[in-house]
Amino acid sequence: MTPEGLNASNCRFTARISPFHDGEVAASERQQISAHLQECAICRDELAHLQKLSDRFTQISPPAITPQALRRVHNAVDAQRDRSLGRVARAFVAVAASLFIVTALWVAQTSSAAPESLVPWETHAVDPQSTTSANNNPEVAIAQWMVQDLSGSNAHE
């Protein structure tokens, strides 16, 4: 270990070498750092290190992103966004479906008589005894199940 074994943090300019290398410093600071580099080996090493990294990065990276590649990135982002919206939409549909079933059951249970316009399963939900013409309708079976479940009745036909 030598007294000259200074690490990067021993020079207050070292932290500015990276912005200097990237051209992100003001003209006055650029001049100051340039002058400092003449007399500071630590900062010269830092700059050389950054240049080496920069060169290597330039070698392995493509020259520029093509418009086609850029469009693919945009499409991927859009697709991701659509999927997120899809999840929300599916959740909304599930809630809407639940509300529809609850409403249908509420209507079925509060109606005193079945209007003419009711389809077979609705008629059956209103009056489970009138199963005359709809026994082979799967919707009726579901309605019957729902009514029995709701009324807590275990009666099996």
Ligand SMILES: [Zn+2]
């Ligand atoms: Zn320095």
